[in-house]
Amino acid sequence: MELKPCVNIRQEWDIVGARQLGREKAKELGFGTVDQARIATAISELARNIYLYAGTGKVEFEIIDQFDRKGLKIVAADEGPGIRDVGEVMQDGYSTSGGLGAGLPGVKRLMDYFDIRSENGEGTEIEAIKWVR
Amino acid sequence: MSSRINTIMMENSDVIIKNWLEIVSEKRKNDYTSSISEELFQSTNREFVNVIFKSLDQEGLTKELEDFSERLVNLGWPLSYLTDGLQTFRRVAIDFILSQGEQIDTDYFSRILDKVDSWVDPIINKLVNEYSGSWEHTVSLQRVALQELSAPLIPVMRDITIMPLIGTIDTERAKLIMENLLDGVIKHNAEVVLIDITGVPVVDTMVAHHIIQAAEAVRLIGATCILVGIRPEIAQTIVNLGIDLGKFPTKSSLRKGFEKALELTDREIVRHEDRNQMIEDIMESLEKE
Numbered sequence: 011m012e013l014k015p016c017v018n019i020r021q022e023w024d025i026v027g028a029r030q031l032g033r034e035k036a037k038e039l040g041f042g043t044v045d046q047a048r049i050a051t052a053i054s055e056l057a058r059n060i061y062l063y064a065g066t067g068k069v070e071f072e073i074i075d076q077f078d079r080k081g082l083k084i085v086a087a088d089e090g091p092g093i094r095d096v097g098e099v100m101q102d103g104y105s106t107s108g109g110l111g112a113g114l115p116g117v118k119r120l121m122d123y124f125d126i127r128s129e130n131g132e133g134t135e136i137e138a139i140k141w142v143r
Numbered sequence: 144m145s146s147r148i149n150t151i152m153m154e155n156s157d158v159i160i161k162n163w164l165e166i167v168s169e170k171r172k173n174d175y176t177s178s179i180s181e182e183l184f185q186s187t188n189r190e191f192v193n194v195i196f197k198s199l200d201q202e203g204l205t206k207e208l209e210d211f212s213e214r215l216v217n218l219g220w221p222l223s224y225l226t227d228g229l230q231t232f233r234r235v236a237i238d239f240i241l242s243q244g245e246q247i248d249t250d251y252f253s254r255i256l257d258k259v260d261s262w263v264d265p266i267i268n269k270l271v272n273e274y275s276g277s278w279e280h281t282v283s284l285q286r287v288a289l290q291e292l293s294a295p296l297i298p299v300m301r302d303i304t305i306m307p308l309i310g311t312i313d314t315e316r317a318k319l320i321m322e323n324l325l326d327g328v329i330k331h332n333a334e335v336v337l338i339d340i341t342g343v344p345v346v347d348t349m350v351a352h353h354i355i356q357a358a359e360a361v362r363l364i365g366a367t368c369i370l371v372g373i374r375p376e377i378a379q380t381i382v383n384l385g386i387d388l389g390k391f392p393t394k395s396s397l398r399k400g401f402e403k404a405l406e407l408t409d410r411e412i413v414r415h416e417d418r419n420q421m422i423e424d425i426m427e428s429l430e431k432e
Binding site: 022023025029043044046047048050051054055058102109110111113114115116119120 | 215311313314344345347348349351352355358375376377379380383384427
């Protein structure tokens with residue numbers, strides 16, 4: 011199996027590392043500047059969520075190369091407290107940390123595919139894909 | 144007993160040095176020092192092993208060791224070269240002493256290990272401390288340098304101040320931006336503050352949140368905040384994220400923001416035509432003559 015590029019999130023500056031790696035991959039895949047900014051922003055949100063709510067975790071990147079389309083998959087996984095009500099956090103303006111509450115719904119709008127799995131007390135895994143147009 | 148081990152080491156230093164140099168040169172083939180010239184590598188090896196023996200001889204850390212480590216730190220030699228070298232030395236020394244001993248029982252063996260450890264470990268500790276100390280020093284200097292750059296405030300003219308932001312904004316920096324912004328507005332008695340984010344690579348919800356808070360705080364002390372330098376791709380991501388920046392004016396470039404700031408302070412940029420007019424007058428009068 012091919013090794014996936016991965017960034018461990020342990021401190022605030024790791025968010026920058028994840029973002030830069032993601033932007034690099036997006037550039038390699040041929041995304042335009044606007045999509046690069048979207049991807050970088052989405053990674054930033056996901057990595058910050060890990061840092062803020064779970065403490066530690068990782069962000070993985072996977073290049074999807076199917077016969078009809080190419081894309082970048084981002085997987086953000088942590089073993090933190092999990093999300094109590096996934097429906098609630100996907101609403102705009104919901105935040106437990108005094109932020110804007112635009113993070114997760116924002117990521118969903120920035121990317122083409124978005125999937126979230128969270129077990130209370132066992133962590134969260136978020137998968138997001140952006141296709142090259 | 145232990146002095147016998149010392150004697151073995153000292154009397155056979157040539158053989159040990161030879162063995163050590165061989166192993167270290169052999170190891171070099173697949174590692175980090177490939178950018179260093181062969182000549183320099185060999186001379187450093189020789190110096191290194193001499194420094195080790197000198198400190199064995201004097202049973203403690205020497206001035207030579209200190210000078211040597213300081214020089215390598217300044218040259219930027221990899222720390223792993225030194226730690227590998229010392230591990231190799233430990234191996235070589237133990238092998239050699241064991242090969243000299245007639246009877247080998249466990250007691251003798253552990254004594255040799257103790258003895259050799261007591262030579263090698265202080266040197267390793269010393270070197271590692273020296274290296275990490277120098278790294279910490281560099282990091283702290285850079286942190287200070289970065290802090291100085293992180294939130295500058297430029298009073299461009301009466302009532303108008305600009306804060307250009309370049310690079311990533313983290314929580315610590317966001318705090319500094321807010322403080323400098325408010326201090327600056329009071330100190331320079333500014334009516335309008337322009338925050339330029341041309342150099343900020345990514346505006347996510349946290350960065351936006353901090354900017355909104357800063358703008359709100361500026362509004363509370365009676366000034367206006369204009370956000371400038373919003374690149375098209377940043378504008379799109381902000382819209383996608385659903386962030387509302389409608390509470391204060393935003394502009395695409397610093398120039399447009401500055402014009403807006405002038406407008407807010409009842410001023411405008413006027414081009415003086417006088418000088419051209421004067422030359423034209425002179426030309427005209429010359430033509431008449």
